Amino acid sequence: MEAMTSSGAELLLLHNAFIVTMDPQSRVFRDGAIVVNGDKITAIGQSSDILRQFSPFSHQIIDLHGQYVLPGFINTHVHTSQQLARGIADDVDLMTWLHHRIWPYESNMTEEDSYISTLLCGIELIHSGVTCFAEAGGQHVSGMARAVELLGLRACLTQSIMDSGKGLPEYWGNRTTDDCIQTQKKLHEKHHNTADGRIRIWLGIRQIMNSSDRLLTETRDMAKELKTGIHMHVAEIPYENQFVVDTREVEHGTVTYLEKMELLQSNLLAAHSVWVNETEVGFLSRAGVKVSHCPAAAMRMLGFAPIKEMLDAGICVSLGTDGAPSNNRMSIVDEMYLASLINKGREVYAKGTTDPTALPAETVLKMATLNGAKSVLWDNEIGSLEIGKKADIVIVNPFSWPMVPVHDSISSLVYCMRSENIISVMCNGRWIMKDQKILSVDEGEVISRAKLASTQLLKKAGIQIPSRMNVL
Ligand SMILES: [Zn+2]
Structure with a gap:
């Protein structure tokens, strides 16, 4: 029996x-x-x-x-919508990457594109052992949710939110603060706790250079009201910190400003956080902010984050892949390997020599599991x-x-x-x-659909990738 x-x-x-x-x-x-x-x-x-x-x-x-x-491994910073953009911005400078490749690509996406992109991304995540991820923010949360539900994954989904800033595509540039807040409220009502409780809806702030002060404070208050998290790119490049110093009258960049605005709280997932000083590490630690370290993306575009210092200060640091145009590989397994090596090598700056004892294997495993669960505010059930x-x-x-x-x-x-x-x-x-x-989707079929959707999307967005070497 x-x-x-x-x-x-x-x-x-x-x-x-x-x-x-x-x-x-x-x-x-x-x-x-x-x-x-x-x-x-x-x-x-x-x-x-x-x-x-x-x-x-x-x-x-x-x-x-x-x-x-x-x-199950937890990837705390991934852009599922960017999977169809893998390889559209390799070896280009940051402004070309953003203004001429990623923004035109993302702003031309349909909900169906987002669905296919998330399916393709999800397949790669699952192959690397990921069971839960935190979406950094795309346009079509409904498309992402449909794919996550079908794949059987667990996720904290977030819309990409910007209400100000120079050079944005027309649609994004025209979004009001109220629109940003109300849209997210509706997404929360519709999708939060769906798919047998596997989907949660978080609030997004793309980055400080595209956020008004009102957006920051209303996001902070709404997250409290909805008891959910906030996912934000924080202190990615020195230019960002300089921008904040110039426009918002604080001594040092984004983290200092977020401290002043009372955004630094335990429900904030701060992606990258590369350019933070000692005082700011203290702010993050005291507030219980979670940091998503994305080693490959950091090496490619941002720089060395003070991860060892953050861990020593008791900050919960987890691991993320970032999106396909920032990394190409959506493998959290690769990120574990890189996290350990990069942070051993980085000790050259602190001690004049590498430190093979920095970020040992057990710490890295913890970052990919338990710290990941804490970062997505789900450690009572996973990690x-x-x-x-x-x-x-x-x-x-x-x-x-x-x-x-x-x-x-x-x-x-x-x-x-x-x-x-x-x-x-x-x-x-x-x-x-x-x-x-x-088990839930036909991989071959998703790959065929992704190839077609990606080609059509690049054409629609007017993105051309110059050929390299002597291609005949
Ligand atoms: Zn990102």
Whole structure:
């Protein structure tokens, strides 16, 4: 007879696994087992104990033959709408990137483009073990929500919000503060807590140079009223800080100004935060602001963020990929590797030599899991494998060429693992990828639709990519 729980859900038991829980005791089970009941984890421990206790009641028992089980990774800064723009702005300066490639591209998108772009992006996220992400802001939240619901992912979705600033495309430049606020309120009413609770709606502020003071304060107040988060690009380039000093009469850039405006709160997710001084690190720490560190995008366009200093100051720093035109790879696995290397190398500035002990593997794993969950204000349910938490799970095969031989499992997950090692992914108790096959959509079909949509969109936006080298 098939065992059922009192709630009617079927029990799934995974055993003979190397389980990295990321729980408060940092427990790792060499031969562990985990039981999933509906959308939640109902037991976790040594395989022998769990098998004895739960196998008679389990509907399905899977022997993982020593594969690794981890909490689903959390990507805290991604632009799903930009996936169709991968490769449209490589090796160009920042102003060309923004004014001649990204703005024309994004402002010409339809909701259907956003849907396809999010599907394509989501496929790549899942292949790298991501179960939850924070959208940095695109135009068509409804298109994103449709794709997230279908893919089975968990997400905090945000509209891209700008109510001022020079050089914006016509539609964006004409948006009033009231329009920005009201649109987000409606999106929150429509989509918040939908898709079995997997979708949450956050408020967006694209960046300070495109925000009026009223937009900042009303966003702050509405986030409080709706009990949700704010996602904002913060202190990305020195020009931004100079702009704030020149126009808003503060001593140092964006973070100092946000402190003055009382925007620095624990529900603020500050993306990048590269150009912050020591005092500002103190502001962020005291306010409990979360920082999304995007190593690849930072190296490409922004510079070295003081991540070690932030972590030392107790700031919750998580990891993000940023969008495809800023990084090209939407792999949080690659970002883990880069986060560790870049921040070891950056110590040259502080100590005159690299510091191989900076950002060790366990810290980086925490950034991609528990800190990610805290950053998206969801750590009561995700970010670690614990009884009662949601079953967001990644299964890693460490027995193929990128990882063999494994002498130190935790370091191997950060320094060796590639997306190719991610075998299966579960979100909210449901497999969304199994044996590297995405279950809810046909990958080939999404790729064909994405190619077509991207070509048409670039044509519509009048974007031309000059050819390189001697292409015949
Ligand atoms: Zn961004």
